[in-house]
Amino acid sequence: MNTTDPAGEGSISSFPARVIVGLGGLYVTQSVIGGVVFTGLPAVMRQNGASLNDIAFILLTVLPWSFKFLWAPWVERYRSPRVGLRRSRTVIGLVGACAVGAVIACALIGPTSLGPLMVAMMIASFSSATLDIACDGHAVESLTEKNHGWANSAQVGGAYIGAAIGGGLFLVLIDHLGWTPSALIMAGVLVALALPFLTTPDGARSARPDAPRQSLMAALKRPEILSGIALISLYVLGQKWSSVLISPFLIDAGLSLTAIGVLNGVGVTVAGLIGAVSGGYVVRRFGAFPVMAASMAAQVLATVGFALYAYFGARSPIALVLLGLLSSGAISLGIVAVYSELMGRASLDQAGVDFTLFQSMDGIVSLIGWWLVSSFGDTLGFAFCFAACALLGIVALGALPILARRSSTLPGKADQRA
Template sequence: MSAAEAAGAPRRLASPAEVVAGLAGVYMAQSVIGGVTFQGLPAVLRQDGASLSEIGMLLVTVAPWSFKFLWSPWVESYRLPAGRPHRSRQVVLIGGVVVMAMMVGAGLAGPGALGLLMTLLTIAAFATATVDIACDGYAVETLSERHRGWGNAAQVAGAYAGTAIGGGLFLVLVDHLGWAFACFAMAAALAALCALFVLGRDGPRPPRAADAERPNLRAALRRREVRYGLLLVALYVVGQKWAMVLIGPYLVDAGLSLTWIGVINGFGGMGAGVLGALMGGGLVRRFGGGRVAIVSMGLQAAVTLGFAVSAAYGLHGAWIVAALALLNAVVMAVGFVALYARLMGYASLDQAGVDFTLFQCADAIASVAGWLGASAFGDALGYAWCFGLTGAVAVAATFVLAPAFRRADAAL
């Protein structure tokens, strides 16, 4: 305890900028693991002769992110003890230590022990998903409405930057310094990224009432604003994400070289995503999350229909399809910053981690369903029809979003 606290002086609270910086570090750390798992490790395994079916088994590690709502009430109950200080930092610290231990274990195991690696990375995914519950709940409670856009910008930008570290820098280190060193370096990076949050000061958080109901899923689903929030997520995923699975294959079939595709998906995608996230944070603060989300959906429809026109008329010039792909990344980042900034307002301060986790899991499940559908019909219908249909769905979603936002706001 400091001398000021011992003397009864009020403890200095973190500024919104400090809170956002701490959140950004944790979100980056979470995405480092995703980058290693879904971009770095597949490349290493393929280089070592692993089959595509073996590499595909890594998809099992995404399960904790789709179903983390199942244990979110227990995380929130621990994080928010009634009448006592919150334990957000303890959750992040414990989860971070587990993830770092898994990365050290992966470094010692080596890339040849695929079964052991999958076990370690699944445990790491479970830990990072648990940390995400606590981190999101803390963000909802701490950031005022005018700063929530920046909080979600930190989440989206952190995801892009963390993926670049785990999927890019990791491979460079493997290539030049070896697998073990690369894994140990990722563990050190995780410690550095989480330190600002774990060691930082609290923001202005309202205390949880001593008689508040224990966090649970039924309490979340009883609230109309949560149910409308789930509807908004579904509408947004249908309009914005269902075409994503087609873009990568379309770039290949349009004749772009692997170098071009690497630049677009790597440096270009990260830059566009971070730019979109920062733009989204500023626009949400100025115009509000709902308005920006609706406009972004309209722009997403235009970009998707642009892909349809490119496919239908054979407009496969490298600069044309690259511009569409990068514009898609910018618009998508702006849209999801805006959407989740608005969804923060629908989460109860008594169990923000549970409510917000439900929104994210609905996003993940709807995305996977759409990607499976687009993949199944892609060969039969062709790119022009698939992009055209998903673009039309985005147009319809644009018109449905405004009344859906109004109904959700009325339920508050």
Template sequence: MPSPAAVVLGVGGLYVAQSVIGGVTFQGLPAVLRKDGASLNEIAFVLLTVLPWSFKFLWAPAIERIRLPAAGGNRSRPVVGVIGAIGVAALVAAALTGPSMLGAVTAALVVGAFASATVDIACDGYAVESLAEKHRGWGNAAQVGGAYLGSAIGGGAFLILIDQLGWRDATLIMAGVLAALGLPFLLSRNPLRPHRSDAERPSLKAAFRRREVWFGIALVGLYVLGQKWAMVLIQPYLVDAGMSLSLIGILNGFVGAGVGIVGALLGGWATKRHGTLPVMMASLLAQVAVTAALSVAAYATWKSDAGLGALAIASSGVMAAGFVALYAELMGRASLDQAGVDFTLFQCADGVVSLIGWQLVGVFGDALGFAWCFGIAAAIGLGVAALLPAVMRG
């Protein structure tokens, strides 16, 4: 069996790498576009790059069949290596186009998102099948903490580099970071867990026959509804409040990464001690409080960099703790014979619900304003908190 430490190190690097592309797309580029005068509706167009993450379940069975061949064995490393190289090339293409060519840079980032989402299928499947139940908390912490660190690099350090070097050089550096983060997994001598040759072939049909999968989809959709809909508003709001790109980059990067990682570790510890539901509820209610505070700040046209920055990083920390608990609940519900397919369905539910909310924000955000949008998101979060215990029992 693979060493738990080597598994966590390898998948941790991949989770960070995947989130670098996400950070560039969902945090870095929106702030750059807003600085150049783009509307929220134009920024929402870029967020279409989340589509591969929303619908990767369509090709997840094919990737799992390649990764886990019928004759037995495990091809996780070749799958990650080939698809990961496509992701690096896509980021290089985005560097050579630039945000002034919105259609071209969006197309490049869609390819990058497709590659990143595909690597995630293999990575999640490998993590679930390689970590025993007692070690899965570390896997969840690597997943969520890695996502925050990658977002900090892509949405934080990236903005600082743009201020200093410009779009092309900053994005090329991100491509190099992406390649380096995949090396611990690709160069590891840790043995891969062999796949049973007599196992049922991975398929969506097999996934949808299982009650645990339907439970997971419903739970993810509900939780994202309460936690994430306001997320896309925060960076443009900070820009409109007069905060510089460098300061936003510092908040997303060094400070945000630290708070997110601490939140993930605390979430893992609290989940082990108290269980998943209490941690998910506490995180959700804390997010409601932060979002309501942002609504009040927007209504009062409050422009304190320190105060608004504190609210932004608090949102990251409490979300990290909640999603560690959520995915700890879901990891045990994925079948070991097709963990990549089952876990992908959970993540696609996350992406679809997020995309719906973000597009609604883009369509109505300019008309309603930040105060109303943050306020509506906080009210939705309260409704989700009321429903969550019943869904968890179901």
């Protein structure tokens, strides 16, 4: 794939370090917002007396991540036109400003005004999801194939660092400074993280002026995309549904916001980064599907552990920390494996659209599960919900070999990467 300006100017692949640093900052930025919504805000709401039903309501703000495939083709057509200069920096700057403004609005609204807070978080989530579309497309276009591994490392590593800031540091700051100053600090962090990208050259022309028009229909007509959608759905079913319960459960178990913040910001991040870094090696060594199976099995063990802890009413912070670390490491290892498999299914002509479709299905299935366990959590209890999630994980683990066999028969799954 030619990643330089055909006219000989504005070559971005000549500066891979600057591009990767800029992309890394953007991936961290998106995950800071996600960490605030998925981890930080549920813990703060629970401490303020919110029910799990209220937490399920606020989680509707992840809808833009679930349905961003609907506007991905339009974003990509504007950002990377077939003729003329790319507009990655323009898209990131404008959409990023909306995200920062939404976080500032959250700071002024406060965590107890559920309706206005949800509107502001929805804007932040929409902006973050749109940033991810542009960021993924820019990464594929701007780096040579030998540097794609660095982009994947920036994406996975950035996700855990951002989650550590949004779900860890944010909670520690709230415990000491309160909601408004802490949320304003998060807005400042977002600006600082985006600066490396916004100061990176963005003048390369389209590598293929004759490339087909990006569209969802082009993706959905390919069997490797449909099989990939089934795969990511199964992965989420086996890995992610219990994750939304962990922060509220830790609050009910007696941990402070500072303790949860340190766990999320240090322990979970380290475990996640270890899983992400080691994942690249073990996937090359053993293949994606065996690693996915191992990570699902580890997640089932962690979820069973949470269920037993809740059922017997244990009081062991060390056990909670170990279970949280096991869950985080398993999820990160699985993410590397499943997206390594999906990478070979995306067309280079519309990588931003194809990857967005996979990520949206990830978000849709996650949202369904998070809403279910949160809605029924108050009635059925943590022990039942964790146990139900573990059972679903076992079902997914049993179905994984079927998808593995079907995927091995797909014709030309990576033909477009030759």
